[in-house]
Structures are given as structure tokens and as C-alpha cells.
Amino acid sequence: MLKRLKNADLPLVFVIMLLCGFGLLMVYSASDVMGSQRYGDPSYFFHKQSTSLLIGLCLFLFAACLPYKRYARLVPLFVVGSLVLLLLVLIPGIGLERNFSRRWLGAGPLVVQPSELAKIAMILYFASIYTKKQPYIHQFVKGVLPPLVILGTAFLLTLVEPDLGTASLILAACGSILLCAGLKKRHLFVLGATAVSGVVYLAFSASYRVKRLVSFTNPFGDANGDGYQLIQSYFAISGGGFFGRGLGNSVEKMNYLPEAHTDFIMAVISEELGIFGVLIVLGLYFALMLLGVKTAVRADDPFGKLLAIGITFQLMFQVVLNLGAMSGLLPVTGVPLPFISYGGSSLIMTLFLCGILVNISTYAKKQPVRHKRPVPHEKKVSSF
Incomplete structure (x- = not known):
């Protein structure tokens, strides 16, 4: 299997490894104070994140190494397994509750989040189902609607945790x-x-979500409550300047910015490494x-194309939600920054x-670029 890595997309692998290494470094820098105070070990969160990284x-x-087309056969197992776990996490005594949310399963040091x-x-x-539905993708009832029922079920089960x-x-x-x-x-x-209307309705359907929206639009209206974390994020961003205070020299991580190593870790990066970082x-x-x-463009089959698109934009949407919350442009949703936030x-x-x-990129890279052979001009034969 490892022989397949010889043809791997090295720039893609390099970018992923850089993000992982940088994330591990920043988790240590942002959590050393909290680790010392809570557990007597400044490297506590660093060690846990290192284990997860490994x-x-x-x-x-x-x-x-595993050919991506094999996942198409395992789709039913993934779907049924994830829905069962999302149901289990809602059962008191089985799901673990933290900060008024029931999102985790596990015992002792082993904890997993089914929504992931x-x-x-x-x-x-x-990616699998809409590849199969390509022949009748233009028919809404037959080609588009059925998979949306499964998506709606996963969406609602995750929402109930609650985790909007x-x-x-x-x-x-999936969109x-x-x-x-x-x-x-x-x-x-x-x-x-329909999706946008539904999300907007759900955002205003619970009082705690409304409070988050109000604090996001005017955090100084509740500076000691829901707006506190965002205000401290502003202080971290403004205190960093262009090159920052220096790695490890954040002031906000000294119990000012709550959980600085998780959702708001970019604020610490801004403070320590500045706009440059x-x-x-x-x-x-x-x-x-x-x-x-x-x-996605170079993949040679619809499943590979759709799967690459879904993976890429899922990560990018996560980045946008996290950075939007950290900067006050979007409501705080508790979405971690990919590769970098602790978790x-x-x-x-x-x-x-x-x-x-x-x-997917490895197999796409193997495909030769097909150049159309020019058609030779036929000589015109006189009809005379």
C-alpha cells in the first residue's frame, strides 16, 4: 500500500503537514498557563493533542493508501453507524454533557464526538449517491429528493445536541x-x-442562540456576559500589531480569553505573531x-470529483465560520479551526x-493528459 504514496501530491501533503505542525505549536503556546493552573503541567494539552495527532x-x-473508490461500498456502514452514534449521544447516561451540550461519547480518557x-x-x-443518480439528476423527485431525507435526519440529530x-x-x-x-x-x-431560511429560523428559535446573535452584533452591550469572549478576542487582535508580541507572550491567555487554545486560538496567533502570522x-x-x-478537476470519475469537492469545501466552510466568529463577523458557533484548534x-x-x-489526487495525478490528435485537412476533390 505504501508504494502508492510515491505518486502522492507532495504540495498537498506538505501544506497539510505544515498546518498540523503549526497547530501543535500554537496549542502548546495558547494552553501552557491553563495546563499549569488546572493540572500542574504546562504541557498537558500539548501531550493530549500530540496523541491525537499521532x-x-x-x-x-x-x-x-486505500483506493478511494472502495469507500463507495462502505457508505451504508458509515451512514448507519453515524446516525446510531448521533442517537446514542442524546441518551442521558450514555452521552457526555459539557457546557450544557451533549455531544460526546466515551469513558475515561477515550472521548469521541459522533458529529465529526x-x-x-x-x-x-x-458523493456516492449523486454519482449513481447522474442519469436522472434533473428529476427532482427521483434524482434529488431521496438523499435529502438522510441529510435532514443527520442535521436534526446534530442540532438537538445542540450544535448548530x-x-x-x-x-x-453537502450543498x-x-x-x-x-x-x-x-x-x-x-x-x-430552504436551507438558509431553515438555519435562520433555527438560529432565532432558541433563547441562548438569540443571545449569541445579540452579543455578536453588539458585544459591548453585555461585556461581562455573552459578549465577554469576543471583546477579549478584539483585545488580542489589536494587541498583536503586524509582527505580534512574540511566540508564547500572549497576555489574553492569562485567564482573560476563555479557552484560548480551542475555538479562539486564532486570536492568540494574532496577538503573538501579529498580522504577519x-x-x-x-x-x-x-x-x-x-x-x-x-x-477535483483532475479526478477521472464523478465520485472522485464530488468527494474532493465535498472534503475541500467542508474544511473551508469550517475555516470561515471559525474566523468569522473570532473576528466578530459571524456569531460564535463553537466550530474549531481545522488542524490548529485543540480537540x-x-x-x-x-x-x-x-x-x-x-x-484522490494520487490517482488523478496518474491519469495522462489526453491531447486530441489534430484531424488532417482533407484535400478537396474536384467534382469535375
Whole structure:
């Protein structure tokens, strides 16, 4: 299997490894104070993230070597397994509750987040099912509607945890696949309008979500409550300048910015490394997006194309939601920054997805560029 890595897309692998290494470094820098205070070890979160990274890299290598077309056979297992886990996490006594949310399963040090598996399952499912439905993709009832029932089930189960951020990511990733699957424009418009209307309605249907929206538009109106974290993020961003205070010299991580190593880790990056450091990170994400789209374009089959699109834009939507929340442009949804935020389940599943993307790019790279042979001009024969 490892022989397949000889033809791997090295720029893609290099960008992924850079993001992983930088993320591990920033987790240590952002969490050393909290680790010392809570556990008497400044490297506590660093060690846990290192373990998750090691597991994730093993899955990355496995996925990079396993031919991606085999996942089409495993789609039912992924879908049923993810839906069962999403149901189990809602059962009191089985699902673990943290910060008024029930999103985790596990015992002792082993904790998993089923919604992360659901993101992978839905991308695989949509890429597979809409590849099979290509002959009648223009028929809404037969070609478009049935898979949306499964998507709606996964969306609602994730929403009930409650986790509107991850539920919206699942919706957006599958939407990117639909956009590239060849649907009619009017079908895309109806589905897009329905999805946006539904998310807006759900955002205002719960009081705690409304409070987040209000704090996002005017954080200083509740500076000691819901707006506190965003205000501290502003202080971190403004205190960094162009080159920052220096690695490890963040002031906001000294118990000012809550959970600085998780969802708001980019604020610490901005404070310690300045705009310069932020631009480097954004450049790496932009490179990842370009390489992912290039992989989708060069893939030689519809399943590979749709799967690469789903993986690439799921990661990019996650980046947008995280950075939007950190900068006050979007509501706080609790979505981690891919590769960089602290969180084992997110990092492991992200690397697994990236391994699949690398495998698609490997097979796409093998395909020779087909040049059409010019047709020789025929000599005109006189009719005389």
C-alpha cells in the first residue's frame, strides 16, 4: 500500500503537514498557563493533542493508501453507524454533557464526538449517491429528493445536541456537492433558499442562540456576559500589531480569553505573531483550497470529483465560520479551526478526510493528459 504514496501530491501533503505542525505549536503556546493552573503541567494539552495527532496521522496514511473508490461500498456502514452514534449521544447516561451540550461519547480518557463522523459519512454518502443518480439528476423527485431525507435526519440529530455550527457545516458541505452534481438551477435555488431560511429560523428559535446573535452584533452591550469572549478576542487582535508580541507572550491567555487554545486560538496567533502570522495561516488554507479544487478537476470519475469537492469545501466552510466568529463577523458557533484548534476528534477526522483527498489526487495525478490528435485537412476533390 505504501508504494502508492510515491505518486502522492507532495504540495498537498506538505501544506497539510505544515498546518498540523503549526497547530501543535500554537496549542502548546495558547494552553501552557491553563495546563499549569488546572493540572500542574504546562504541557498537558500539548501531550493530549500530540496523541491525537499521532492517531490522526496513522489514519491519514491509511486513507492516503486505500483506493478511494472502495469507500463507495462502505457508505451504508458509515451512514448507519453515524446516525446510531448521533442517537446514542442524546441518551442521558450514555452521552457526555459539557457546557450544557451533549455531544460526546466515551469513558475515561477515550472521548469521541459522533458529529465529526457524521460529517465524513454525509460527504461520502452524497458523493456516492449523486454519482449513481447522474442519469436522472434533473428529476427532482427521483434524482434529488431521496438523499435529502438522510441529510435532514443527520442535521436534526446534530442540532438537538445542540450544535448548530456542526449541523450547518454538514449542510454546507453537502450543498457544495449538490452544486457540482449537475442539478437544475431552479432546484438549486429552491434548496438553497430552504436551507438558509431553515438555519435562520433555527438560529432565532432558541433563547441562548438569540443571545449569541445579540452579543455578536453588539458585544459591548453585555461585556461581562455573552459578549465577554469576543471583546477579549478584539483585545488580542489589536494587541498583536503586524509582527505580534512574540511566540508564547500572549497576555489574553492569562485567564482573560476563555479557552484560548480551542475555538479562539486564532486570536492568540494574532496577538503573538501579529498580522504577519495570520496571513501565513490564511495563505496555507488558501493553498489547501486551490490544491483541493485542482484535485477535483483532475479526478477521472464523478465520485472522485464530488468527494474532493465535498472534503475541500467542508474544511473551508469550517475555516470561515471559525474566523468569522473570532473576528466578530459571524456569531460564535463553537466550530474549531481545522488542524490548529485543540480537540482530538476534530483533528483525527480532519486528517482522515485529508488522507482521502491525497488518495484522490494520487490517482488523478496518474491519469495522462489526453491531447486530441489534430484531424488532417482533407484535400478537396474536384467534382469535375
